[in-house]
Amino acid sequence: MSLTARPTRRTVAGLGAAAALGLLAACGRPDETSGGEDAAPAEPIAEGPATGSLTVWAMGAEGEKLPELIKGFQEQNPDVTVEVTPVPWDSAHDKFTSAIAAGTAPDVAQVGSTWMAEFVGLDALEPTPEEVATDDYFAGALESVTVDGTVYGVPWYVETRVVFYRTDLAEKAGISEPPTDWDGLVALAQAYQEQADADWGISLQPGGTGSWQTLMPLIWSGGGNVVDEAGTAFTFESAQNEEALAYYQSYFTDGLANPAPADGTTEQDFVSGKVPMFISGPWMMSAVEAVGGEGFADKYGVFTMPAKETSSSFLGGANLGVFQGTENRDAAWKLVQHLSTPEVQVEWFGLSTDLPSLQQGWEDETVASNEKFEVFRTQLDTALAPPVVATWEQVAASFDAQIEEVCKNDLSPADALAATQSEAQGIGTGA
């Protein structure tokens, strides 16, 4: 190679640009085919026991305990081998989307409840065949697996949010029955502050990531919603939504909730009595009992979300899905069926304390025994899943930011909702 040759910059830049242009030229969306087609109905599952091999992904603790549960399935279907890969919750979404992109998705997987619409939009999930029964699920749970009228996968386990409160401090403040409506909750918070030495009556999230999960139940409770019936348009601006947001704001403006709480102190504050009320899910029970120590379980209780017209709450949990491109479809759906029987759901509860998504599963003694769980059971009847829209994460983030302005900067609820509506429309539903 001659030292004086200087092809360097110009040639390579030219080559690079040519490659880039070549790639770009190869791009182009196909013309719009007929829109609004329903998804093709699922083919039926073949008869007989399952055979072949299956790969299953499950997250966290569920991933670790799932092999236990599958033993029963393997006994009934001795010709099938099931490989369970536990996946950490941290960044699980990224792992799934990368796998879908590269075609390395598993046969069956646990799917987070907020991912359903997105994965369906990626053509990643199979619709549920008719043989799999879906009539006994909690209404909200079934909603969370229904995209555009078609059911994909099944709900696996559920969780919902209720109000945790210190019963002993409530007694001290002269209140012996938990409140049932919006005014009652305010009254309890005030009583805690005035008569039980609490710093704050209730712990509420003043906007920021995930605050919509506490606000939405109040919106639903007043009869409002953020998407229309068909799930195709956003409806942030409405009188009911405004009322709910104003109610939420009032806790901060009236000094009942801390507009600048420190992070990670909920359990401690609850146990010490500084903030004797908060809204959260079943996992917090073991958390506060761990901090509170022996006997603390007797000092607190839970009650369903206060009602305006109804008592509504956020429904979460996880679902089971079968991925498109699976080479062992029949076995995959058979496994899903197996995990969706009430007996197995109860067995699962025993292993993991995940609440069953089948209503029948709750009739079993082991589940029905804990009186605090009774409250969750009642709440599940009216709990709703977040809008099943592919772009929900982004819209929710927008919503959270506006809620933060409302709680910390005194933005008016009407303006906040208008801003959210316009941003949401800009984002679209990803349909």
Place this chain on the structure above:
Amino acid sequence: MLERRSPVLTYIVLTVFLLLVITPFVWMILGSLKTQGELLRVPPTWLPEAPTLDNFRRLFDRPFGRFFTNSAVVAIAVTAGNLLLSSMFGYALAHLRFPFKKLLFVLVLGCLMIPGLVTFIPQYVLVVNMGLADTLPALILPFLVQPFSVFLMRQFFLGLPRELLEAGRIDGVGEIAIFFRIYLPLAGPAFATLGILTFLGSWNNFLWPLVVSSSESTYTLPVALALISTGQNETDYGLLLAGATLIVLPILVVFLFFQRHFIQGIATTGIK
């Protein structure tokens, strides 16, 4: 070394700073002996009230030997690869003239400045198309050469005198031999630094091994730790801190190894 300022004063100042700086590290170790209840306490406690080895016991319920081996193999391969290949290229960039030299350096340095997120999915699809999904080579190959490494080695070699090169040429030593026999032995301090930094990066790498592995047999330590300690709605802090403490130990070993074997010997080699 020349005269120092009053050693006692220096020691005192440094020790104070050290204590301030090292606090979270010590807290991490102490935290691995606490229960979840104690870890959720605010303000955080210092010494564990009822020290327990339970977190460590639960850690070893899983096949940690496998995860450790995977992490070790990957980290050692990546470190060795970087040290060798980057020192070769870095030396060439620093002291040799060859075509495309400037352009290559600019391109490589440019990629250092690109946020890693953006190439993640193309890299994963590439690896899958090469048939390497869920294998250890997939964890090693994309990191075997890194812009950071060649940049560091280049700067280091620039700081070494060019006279050695001239002298070597006069003595009739071949160009490549000059590198391996004259300059490479002087690279001790750079190797020590690059070695620990590369090892650390590879050892703690989480997202890539997570996405590339589709079975537990290729999981590395950070993935395994996240698996057992992060839940859907809550985190098991005791497990997390115990795991973090264990994971940090090999890094300390590697750090001490590199510092001891590479830094001490160079003060008098070659330059005179």
Place this chain on the structure above:
Amino acid sequence: MSAPIATPTGADGRTARPEPRRRSRRGAAEARAGILLALPFVLLFAVFTAWPVLQSMVMSFTDMRISDIRTPFAVDFVGLENYRTAFADPVFRRAALNTGVFVLLGVPLTITAGLGAALALNQGVGRLRSVFRIGFYSPVITSIVAVAVVWRFLLQPGTGLVNTVLGWVGIDGPHWLGDQRTALLSLVVMAVWRNFGTSMIIFLAGLQAVDPGLHEAAALDGAGRWRRFVSITLPSIRPTMLFVLVTTSIGYLQFFEEPFVMTNGGPLNATVSASMYTYNQFGFGNYGVAGAMAYLTFLVIGLVTLVQFRLMREK
């Protein structure tokens, strides 16, 4: 061997040219050697880094969303639309501002702390050097969870350590992480604490290569410690300094972990960084826009690096 003169280079290693008649043969041998030494690195790099980079750059000029990942060519070329969207986004602009503040404050502080620690350990401390080295490096290797817990406690408004100490001298400390005015500054301090160890060990390596003979000679001439530092040490570690400056700036321009773990971008976007916002966009599946944001960040980084190279008179 020639006299031990540590030439303060800063150039790319060129000195007097050798005799003309040997030039072309030596030149060819040199070029061959250069290419051979470069080849393994460049090949691996081209396949595993450069090619994906090119792909993602192209992606930033399309309207690609996550729904297109299976069919990456079925997207529309939209030119600079994504870049325009990024500029028009007020949150992205805020993120860019936050990142800028973070870098302007964080980089000098980190480099100063790292260099100071390296100097102290290199000259001032004989025994226990390893202990101090590991100790000062420990923040870099401590799990971010432990870091977050301890720092959150430090910065807590009521019972936090910082405000307690301030209270002893009668100052009412603010809500460090919850107040828009102080949140970013708190994260800067935390980042400096976390990262100065890396600068320190790199400076230590560079300082090792400084010839002690020079110092002796200068001391004999009567030069004081500060003068020796400025005239001998600093120039000798110029390549190292450039390296630390560039890599720390690149790292800080992409800062992500601190706001992600401590404040999640709040309060009210006071701490959201460009990288974090880009990460969110990737999470939402807006690959085209996220790519554009990432490359905008890259352009800024490139510019800053160029300026730094020029300042240190590197080529």
